[in-house]
Amino acid sequence: MISDHEDIGIGSFACAFGDVECKPDNIPDFEALWETVSFGTDFAEMGCTTYRKMSGPVEEYVVDAVRRTLRDAGASAADIDHIVFATSDPTLARLPSDFAGRVLLAVGLDDCVPHVVSFQRCCSSLTALRHGHELFSDPEVTHVVVVAVDFVPHDRDRVLSYAVFGDAAVSCLLTRDDPGLVRLVSCAVKVDPDGLRGRDSFISRKNVADRTLAAVLRAGDRQLGQIAKVFAANLHKPLTLFNGTSVGLLPDTLHFVETLAAYGHCGNADWMINLIDYHERFGIRSGDTYLAQSLAPGFYACGLFEGSAR
Amino acid sequence: MGADDYRHKFAEFLATQTMGGDLTYEQIVRAQSREELGISSLNMIIVLLNYIKEYANGTVTVRPEWVPQLNDVDGIVSVLREIDASAVVPARS
Numbered sequence: 001m002i003s004d005h006e007d008i009g010i011g012s013f014a015c016a017f018g019d020v021e022c023k024p025d026n027i028p029d030f031e032a033l034w035e036t037v038s039f040g041t042d043f044a045e046m047g048c049t050t051y052r053k054m055s056g057p058v059e060e061y062v063v064d065a066v067r068r069t070l071r072d073a074g075a076s077a078a079d080i081d082h083i084v085f086a087t088s089d090p091t092l093a094r095l096p097s098d099f100a101g102r103v104l105l106a107v108g109l110d111d112c113v114p115h116v117v118s119f120q121r122c123c124s125s126l127t128a129l130r131h132g133h134e135l136f137s138d139p140e141v142t143h144v145v146v147v148a149v150d151f152v153p154h155d156r157d158r159v160l161s162y163a164v165f166g167d168a169a170v171s172c173l174l175t176r177d178d179p180g181l182v183r184l185v186s187c188a189v190k191v192d193p194d195g196l197r198g199r200d201s202f203i204s205r206k207n208v209a210d211r212t213l214a215a216v217l218r219a220g221d222r223q224l225g226q227i228a229k230v231f232a233a234n235l236h237k238p239l240t241l242f243n244g245t246s247v248g249l250l251p252d253t254l255h256f257v258e259t260l261a262a263y264g265h266c267g268n269a270d271w272m273i274n275l276i277d278y279h280e281r282f283g284i285r286s287g288d289t290y291l292a293q294s295l296a297p298g299f300y301a302c303g304l305f306e307g308s309a310r
Numbered sequence: 311m312g313a314d315d316y317r318h319k320f321a322e323f324l325a326t327q328t329m330g331g332d333l334t335y336e337q338i339v340r341a342q343s344r345e346e347l348g349i350s351s352l353n354m355i356i357v358l359l360n361y362i363k364e365y366a367n368g369t370v371t372v373r374p375e376w377v378p379q380l381n382d383v384d385g386i387v388s389v390l391r392e393i394d395a396s397a398v399v400p401a402r403s
Contacts, residue, residue, distance in 0.1 A: 039350050040329035161352055202351065206377045242355040245372035 008136050009180020009308055010129070010172055012075075013276045014068035016061040017263060018052030018151065018167035024264075027155045037161040047237030047257065051158065051166035051264035054151050058169070059099060062149055063106045065171040070107070073173045075143055077108035082135050083145040084115045086128030088267045088296070091150045092118040112145075121296030122233060123189050124148070125268040126303045130187040132174050144174040150267025163235045163265035170272040179308035181284050182275075186219035187303045188212050195298035202246075208300040209247045216291075220304040224248055228288040231274035233295055234260040243295065268294065271303070284308075314339075316387040323361060323390075329353045343382050354380050361390060366397035 024030060024043070034043050054061055062085075070077065085100065096102070100114035117128035125148035132144040151167035152158050158165040174180070190212045194204035217224060232240050232254045244254045255278045256270070266273060271292035275284075284290070284307045292303040311319070321335040333347055341347050344354060358380070362370050370393050379385030 038329075039348070039353055041352055041356055042328050045356060161350065202354075202380050203378045206374070210374075236352065238355050238359050239352060241359065242372060246374055246377045248374050251371060 006183065007177050008133060008183060009175050009178040010182050010184060010305070011175070011178070011180030011308075012069045012072040012173040013181070013272060013279075014065045014072060014171050015269075015273055015276055016065040016068075016169045017266075018054040018061070020053040020055050021050050022053050022155070023050055024048060024159065024164050027159065029156075030159070033156060033159050037159060045236075045238060046164070047240075047260045048164040048234075048264045049261045051164055052168065053155070054167040058095065058149060058151055059102045059106065061151075061167075061169040062103050062147055062171070065169045066103065066107050066145055066147060069145060069171040069173050073175065075173065075175075078111060079143045080109050080112045080145055081141045081143055082113045082115060082132065083109060083147065084117060084128045084132045084135075086117045086125035086146065086148045086268055088121045088124060088150050089119055090152075091267065092116070094151070094153065120189055120268075120299050120301070122150075122265075122268045122270070123294040123296055123299040123301035125272065126187055126292060126294055126301040127189050129172075129174075129184065129303060133184055133187075136174070136176060142176045145171055146174065147171040148267075148269035148272055150269055158264070162239055166264035166266045168263065168266035168269045168273065170266075170269040170276070172272065181279065181308060182290065182305040183308055185222070185289070185304040185306050186216045187301075188215040188219070189299060189301035190215070192298050192300065195296075198297070200297055205243075205295075205300075206246050209243065209295070212300045212302045213247050213291075216302040216304045220289075222289055222304060226289045227253060227291045228285070229278055229290050230254045231271040231278065231290065231292045232256040233270045233293060234263070234265040234274070235295075244293075249291075270294065311391070313384070313387055316391055317383070320383075320387055320390060323364070324357065327353075327357055327360060329356070338383065341383050344380065344386065347383070354386075358389070362393055365390075366393055369398040370396045 132146045149169040152165045192208035194200045286307045288307045290305045294301040321338040376389045
């Protein structure tokens with residue numbers, strides 16, 4: 001997909017992490033749990049020191065993030081035409097059936113149509129962003145909120161062979177005729193059928209990553225070397241470094257180390273968390289090209305962004 | 311060093327790693343695939359990154375063309391040879 005709407009700015013990102021800070025090694029039976037999924041690997045090398053847990057209902061964190069997004073943008077609830085929720089497949093199954101209605105009522109989104117994008121595991125939020133972008137094909141649409149949310153109710157389920165999961169809700173606002181912080185250049189998600197069958201390999205994972213990255217670069221008319229920074233998925237540190245370099249991305253272009261240490265892998269929200277963290281530390285630069293990268297067994301997604309003139 | 315020497319070097323290096331201590335040189339010489347050695351993807355990546363740290367002082371970056379070679383032992387040995395050949399610092403013997 002290449003962006004047909006160059007006048008759509010994306011900005012006012014806001015994070016609502018779980019309110020309880022926890023350490024992975026305080027999870028009951030952590031050592032046995034880690035041994036089961038890691039086959040003798042030293043957990044200290046994985047890069048996750050703490051994660052955040054939501055102690056209250058998930059919609060409270062979503063409402064907090066959306067309110068902060070609106071406040072940052074100077075937008076009112078009445079301005080928002082659509083809200084697109086993105087979540088991984090397991091979280092979708094955990095959301096209450098009236099989740100969207102509760103969020104709309106709490107924020108006061110009285111003239112706003114809710115959507116949900118899922119079934120692409122941790123790649124769902126990049127597709128949600130693309131969907132939110134496409135809603136602007138209706139000329140009457142001026143504001144779309146995109147929210148990525150993921151959480152894990154049971155701590156033992158947080159520890160997997162590829163990541164330690166944390167809880168977070170992250171939102172951003174797409175606005176017509178506003179530069180925002182970035183604009184979407186191109187976006188793609190592709191499937192690894194071996195991964196869907198639980199038989200993914202180095203070859204199948206590299207194949208889907210190569211195809212996806214090539215698609216966004218081709219659609220965005222960019223070269224790999226033009227990417228200033230990569231907002232990676234917060235898998236275990238060695239995996240994230242390997243996944244980046246295996247498709248030709250240089251290790252020093254990957255931004256994830258600090259957020260991985262503090263928050264772990266927040267499902268489909270990672271790339272947004274890393275974009276925010278990078279902007280707070282260094283600043284998104286006008287005209288620079290940025291890559292958002294998400295992956296999960298069976299899926300790989302990329303989004304190419306350009307820093308907006310501000 | 312020839313391919314057999316590199317199998318030996320791979321065996322010695324695995325013995326220094328937390329996940330490879332139980333593997334014998336004989337097992338590694340006989341093995342065709344990484345799966346036979348019980349080395350998971352995560353373990354293989356850590357072994358590779360640790361090897362680069364140890365023998366190339368971290369000066370070598372994983373190359374995309376190495377990735378498909380990491381499923382079988384001949385391929386892994388070939389990658390280790392390339393890491394040594396690419397190292398900016400002299401490889402440790």
